[in-house]
Amino acid sequence: MKEIPEIKLIPVPETEEAKAAVGYQWNAIAGTRHKLGGQPDSTSEIDYPKCEDCSQVMTFYAQIDSIGDDYDLLDCGVIHVFVCLDCGTTNSMINQCPA
Template sequence: MEEIPEFRVRLEPVGADARAVLGFAAAADEVGHRHQLGGRPTWLQDDQTPTCRDCGERMTFYGQLDSIGDDISLADVGMVYVFVCFNDFEARAILQSG
């Protein structure tokens, strides 16, 4: 599969502990809202789409998860990108800094 259709993902905090860690004091407004499944990655740096270790094919972008708050920030308000190989059912994650 070359590309999965894009789905927006919205965070729904479950309980007061989760609500307490949402948000950023000084990050841009879109930070914390860039989660998605499918579509194309919104790279913060250069394209780092991996190839499958088994078959050597370029992997399919599955989704990305954004930082969620100042206390739970990925690499300076970065994101983690998940890729899969539908031939070999391998998965890889890439972390980029904002």
């Protein structure tokens, strides 16, 4: 498994509708935890999945945070995306992160 260096991502909503969708009225951290690489943020230990095609441990590729109050993922959860850099197979799951 190869670790990707952590690269923070900052959302840039381009329309008024998108600007209104971003953010939480009651949580200042949720919606700001988007990133590529590094280690997944989580309130519990995450077992990295194994590739269904070659059985190798997959690489953590990205973390996509909840967007805002109207598009919340399981109480401010994030989507963790894993990839097999050999096969191109992906796996994703929703987890809770520290807020």
